Amino acid sequence: MNEENKTILLVEDNPDDVALTLRAFKRSHLMNPLVVARDGVEALDFLFARGDHAARLGAPLPTLIILDLKLPKLDGLGVLKAMRADERTALLPTVILTSSKEEQDVVSGYALGANSYVRKPVDFVEFVEAVKVLGLYWLALNLPPPRQTP
Known part of the structure; x- marks a missing residue:
């Protein structure tokens, strides 16, 4: 699979964390x-080609989802629950990347x-390294499930 086909969906509401993640990927040459x-609703709309993302119908799903937990409209755990309940997204590799240190969030995730x-x-510097390692593992080393389309 070509690298350009390995799209990442970043589900993050904090503009500073979005900018940091983009910088970290760029610095890591990903x-x-x-x-x-x-927000969580927009993430599901993207995945299932609904609403503003209806034009994606038939497009491949992302190879990796990086998911924050504290999101407006629908939190990350709600997104994850909806994804795992649908056969099209049930197997999508999903990494929770969050500031939450709550043990219950880890267990629930x-x-x-x-x-x-x-x-x-x-x-x-630690954030860049973490994103680099995540990207290298999930995009280069990990063998993902067969690609699905919404």
């Missing part, structure tokens, strides 16, 4: 297309089918 959804749970490092 040039995959990155789509940003700023894994119980709902998250593939990984990563706390956002506060330090930029």
Whole structure:
């Protein structure tokens, strides 16, 4: 699969964290297309080609989802629950990247089918390294499930 086909969906409402993630990917030379959804409803609309994203119907789903938990409209756990309930998105690799240190969030994330749970490092250098490692593992080393379309 070509690298340009390995789209990442970043579900993040904090503009500073979006900018940091984009900078971290650029500094790590991860040039995959990155789509940003700023709330849980927009993330599901993108995945299922609904609403403003209806034109995506028939387009491949992202290879990786990076999901924050604290989101407007629908939180990350709600997004994950909806994804895992639909056969088209049930197997999509999903990494929770959040500042939450709550043990219940970790337990709930894994119980709902998250593939990984990563706390956002506060330090930029550590954040860049974390994003680099995530990108390299999930986009270069991991063998994803067959691509689905909404």
